[in-house]
Amino acid sequence: xxxxxxxxxxxxxxxxxxxxxxxxxxxxxxxxxxxxxxxxxxxxxxxxxxxxxxxxxxxxxxxxxxxxxxxxxxxxxxxxxxxxxxxxxxxxxxxxxxxxxxxxxxxxxxxxxxxxxxxxxxxxxxxxxxxxxxxxxxxxxxxxxxxxxxxxxxxxxxxxxxxxxxxxxxxxxxxxxxxxxxxxx
Numbered sequence: 071x072x073x074x075x076x077x078x079x080x081x082x083x084x085x086x087x088x089x090x091x092x093x094x095x096x097x098x099x100x101x102x103x104x105x106x107x108x109x110x111x112x113x114x115x116x117x118x119x120x121x122x123x124x125x126x127x128x129x130x131x132x133x134x135x136x137x138x139x140x141x142x143x144x145x146x147x148x149x150x151x152x153x154x155x156x157x158x159x160x161x162x163x164x165x166x167x168x169x170x171x172x173x174x175x176x177x178x179x180x181x182x183x184x185x186x187x188x189x190x191x192x193x194x195x196x197x198x199x200x201x202x203x204x205x206x207x208x209x210x211x212x213x214x215x216x217x218x219x220x221x222x223x224x225x226x227x228x229x230x231x232x233x234x235x236x237x238x239x240x241x242x243x244x245x246x247x248x249x250x251x252x253x254x255x
Contacts, residue, residue, distance in 0.1 A: 092136035094145035095128070101157050101252075102222075102245045107146045110135060113167030114149055116219045119241045135171050153222065159252060162189035164223045172219040180214035187228040190253045194232040208232075216240050222249065 093115070098105045106124060108116040108131055115135060118127045132139060143150075148166055155161035170178050183201055187193050195215075199207035215226040221241055227249040231237040239246035 091140045091142055091145075092138040093131055093140070094142035095139055096141060096143035096146045096150075098146075098150050098153060100153060102241070102248055105153070105222075107149055108139075109146055109149065110169045110171070112169035112171075114220055114223060115169040115171055117221055117223060119221070119245065121242060130172070135169075149223075156222070157252070159255075166223065168220060168224070173217075176210065177214040177217060180211050181218055181220075181224045181226070184215065184218075184226055184229060185224050187225060189225075190255070192228050192230045192234075192250070195229055195237065196232050198229060212238065225249075228253075 093108060093110055095106065095108045098107055102119070104120040106116070106118040106120075106122070106127060107114070108118075108127075116127060116131055118124070128139060152161055152164050152166055156164070170181075173181060179202055180198060183198055184193075195208040195211045196205075199205060199211045202211070204210065211229070215229055216238060218224055218226040218240060221227070227239055227241075227246045229237065236243060236246060236250075
């Protein structure tokens with residue numbers, strides 16, 4: 071370890087110990103590209119695909135959560151371990167806590183319902199809307215899923231169009247297809 075790395079590590083440890091880090095951030099390579107992982111002490115608040123602008127994502131988090139953001143990979147180790155197991159086909163349900171700060175009330179209801187879709191299964195936008203008591207709300211469900219701040223962990227990729235057509239995905243259709251194929255075995 072170089073002197074610079076040692077100083078950086080000590081700085082991060084001290085900032086974390088003194089509760090000066092409201093938001094921890096790191097990156098992770100995955101089969102669906104590099105992921106930007108962001109957490110608060112409450113839990114995972116944001117996962118961003120490499121197609122999203124990093125500065126925009128961090129700006130959103132700074133504005134709505136806290137500007138005290140620091141690269142702190144160790145705080146995100148539990149999420150990285152779970153994602154590694156998921157991508158290896160060895161994890162079906164995530165246990166990491168979630169911080170819902172970046173979601174409104176309706177979106178939170180949609181995403182919590184989506185999180186209950188079993189691994190390897192899908193539901194339609196209409197089914198999710200019906201379950202939420204808004205039978206004509208399929209489009210609103212789609213909009214809420216399109217702004218999911220915690221993709222993969224909150225599996226919005228498991229929602230498809232009525233009839234089985236794949237529908238949209240904020241991370242792009244190739245990623246949605248890959249995730250659905252992973253879960254199909």
